[in-house]
Amino acid sequence: MVNHRRNSHIRNPLICNRKPSFLSITAYVILLFALSIFVFILYSKDILEDEQNKPLPVLEKLKPDQLGDDQLWEASFSHGLHPCVKPTSKYKAAQVWDRYITVRSNGGLNQMRAGIADMVAVARIMNATLVIPQLDKSSFWQDTSTFSDIFDELHFIKTLQQDVRVVKELPKELQDVPRVRKHFTSWSGMSYYEEMTQLWKDHQLIHVAKSDSRLANNDLPLDIQRLRCRALYHALRFSPSINGLGKKLVERLRSHAERYIALHLRYEKDMLSFTGCTYGLTDAESEELRIMRENTNHWKIKNINSTEQRIGGFCPLTPKEVGVFLQALGYPPSTLIYIAAGEIYGGNAHLAELTSRFPNVVFKEMLATEEELKSFSKHASQTAALDYIISIESDVFIPSHSGNMARAVEGHRRFLGHRKTITPDRKRLVEIFDRLEAGQLEENSVSHLVRQMHKNRQGALRKRGGAPSGIKGRARFRLEESFYQNPYSECICRSKDTER
The missing domain is CATH 3.40.50.11340 (Rossmann fold)
Known part of the structure; x- marks a missing residue:
């Protein structure tokens, strides 16, 4: 019907009186082409709507190594952020005091x-x-x-x-x-x-x-x-000897892989004993930790329910749980992982639960020579400083438990441009791990749940957290997020023209 009206209109001698047959054919071809484009757009729209109405999530169908590099490694939210620590115009130089x-x-x-x-x-x-x-x-x-x-x-x-x-x-x-x-x-x-x-x-x-x-x-x-x-x-710059070796170890890591994760694996004897977390340990190991806690005078809490601690999210993730977590986030088995921690409790027996999934796990002792580490031996603060440098320079930092090291590194990475830092939601992860262990979840479902749960826990710009609602008095100050964990906005600016 449309074509008939269009053709009869073209044949009108008042519109065109030269070569009507050629123009009619041309107009007819153009009209057919336009009509086919219109039908294609409608059809494509229906396809897109059908795709959008399909059950989600698409991530559930992806294999862990199918995520793009930008999703796994890049901190896309860091653009435009920079440190700003210059004093204001009201700030006066220090005076010499005899106090x-x-x-x-x-x-x-x-x-x-x-x-x-x-x-x-x-x-x-x-x-x-x-x-x-x-x-x-x-x-x-x-x-x-x-x-x-x-x-x-x-x-x-x-x-x-x-x-x-x-x-x-x-x-x-x-x-x-x-x-x-x-x-x-x-x-x-x-x-x-x-x-x-x-x-x-x-x-x-x-x-x-x-x-x-x-x-x-x-x-x-x-x-x-x-x-x-x-x-x-x-x-507070580290001493030349610490700074020098720390940079060397970072270079050696980079020579093995373009990118690496620094994992602060707090699966050490003192941490497990202090928190009373014994999940995954043998009876003998659990008893050893209990005795240690009992004999440490400045640890006030002696009797701790390990199950309640874990359910509440107060326990460090185990090496096995960290492996499942990294796998669910989408990191491939070939990922280079630096362990920023002391001696793992139980040694290879427990560490194997991580290395079976991610075999490229290294410690500072594997990167440095005995001679290089000799002067640092028996000085925990100095070796911790090496871990700190390597963690700051990593492409991704992941702490298995909150603590002074985790908070300090997170804050420093924020200060340096909000480098990617993934903080596990331990309380919710425990629920997922237990359901997986019970056969109530498939690994693909775990991947989707874990990624969704942590999409906003990767070091993006945010205001410093206050105390939980309902807390009054001086207790609220203790429960506020540490300034050194998130020095925004006082020490981090969005652009140079915002520095005050």
């Missing part, structure tokens, strides 16, 4: 690092000179390392010279002067430390017994927050 703060840093490497950064800011607030901190030598690891063994001391002093006066040791005339020993209240803000300046009326020297968690995570002036970042990410 001094000495500090005993407590905990492992990353607990001490965060505590030292806090104490730099505290010294600034209290208008005091900071003496190079003493490191913890009585912790679980019994590490005798000094500040200069782990950090570049001169670099630390020089980098902070516009912020805080830092000295290697007390002046001789003050070394025997009585000092006030102070336990500063945890997660305190500006007003608290401004009140503490009253101590200078009667004392010239304050000794801080613990350095960890001395400052609040939030509601501090921008310049104080940025000072914390300058202290942690710029001033």
